[in-house]
Amino acid sequence: MLRSIISRLSCLLAMTAMLAGCSSLEPWVKPYERAALADEIMSNDRNPTIAAYTDHVHEVREAASGATGAAGGGCGCL
């Protein structure tokens, strides 16, 4: 019984997603309303090289790391 319910729910979810792919899901912020969000000053990718270096400066002197969207490496311990 449970397996049947899960199977039906999976199919329903898949069909919903396919319909979403056909744009039936109405976004509450329309594509033509995203000019501000698309402005380069809102981007996290404005200065990827400076952002990666800044993360490295902090990571080699602080115990915490992660959840910043950057992948660093090396010890660089001083």
Add this chain to the structure above:
Amino acid sequence: MTIRSIAKLLPLALLWIGLSAQAGVLPEDRADALYHVYQGDGITVQGPAILYRQKFGESIQVNVNGETDAVTGASIDTRASGASPLKEHRRQWSVGSSYLRGKTTYNVSYMNSTESDYVSRNITVGITEDMFGDLTTVSLGFTKGSDDVSKYNGPGNYIPALGIGKEKESQVDRRNYRIGVTQIFTKNFIANLDYESSAMEGYLQNPYRRVRYGNGNSFEDEIYPRTRTTNAVGLGGHYYLPYRAAVKLEYRYFTDSWGIVAHTGELEYIHPLTGFLNKFTLELSGRYYTQTNADFYSDLFPFTRSQNFEARDKILAAFDDWSVRLGGSWRYSWSPKTYGVVSLFIDHIQYNYKNFRDATASVPAAQQPLFNFDANVYMLQYAQHF
């Protein structure tokens, strides 16, 4: 695999196809050349960093990074031990590729970082999916890393940190798992929630650093646990102001199996100028970080081997730091899609330790003043967008 098991996977496959039915975009092509200088605690670290990112068609992008750090000077640990000032180089390079199919972007990258006594290698795979009318972006990532830790054993000679024949025990294995969600809430506000967990196993300490005990004039090697797990959660929001400026607020909570709890908060303001200065953008940001000490950290242990694990690395001490950034960039356009940006950023950082004392002070160890220092970071970059 039986037909029945394939049938069980069919809804998931349909789900993936459904979510991937519209097209996404790859980041713009660019080439960066950065020169950075860090000065603080008697140390200068400087060198160049480069990035080249190029699309091939609409669905494949390749990026290459390189960076060199030249380290000179003597930090508090070097000054206290009376050792010679450092002169060290670190070289890092990475290569990666992204493949866009529909609304799904697949990423893979390899990174190598080399110092004379430390080699680190990472391989990262990730997947990013735009969904629900492009209001939501979900990303998953996994990094597998492996480090070789060595120690100086005479001019030009380095041996594994735990000694000859103990290469395996002197390595570190790392695994990082990431998941992130970015959500558009209004036409001016976007927020992100990120979680990252890591597991490390191996030689996690510094082969040169020692702890002090007794009256502060006796020293012995540090002993760290050989495993460490960390968890970090980050929450951020970007808001677009009515007069074309952006405010970004971010917070991160971090905890690990060594007893460290850390909080990080950052506020950033980006303001493009107008009128005859309309090619300039100003940036101002402030960041605050605080952490508790590791369970096995002490500035001064009471007697030799008084604990199973002992550390006196100031990165494991209780401390806070704050930093401010002032930056500006100037944009020069050749065409709407081809332009160059010259940027200068200056960071000032103040570190304040709560239980790490200045061992160079000529007074009894328990009466030495708490250590603190200032650092300045200078970054000059030229970025070509095409």
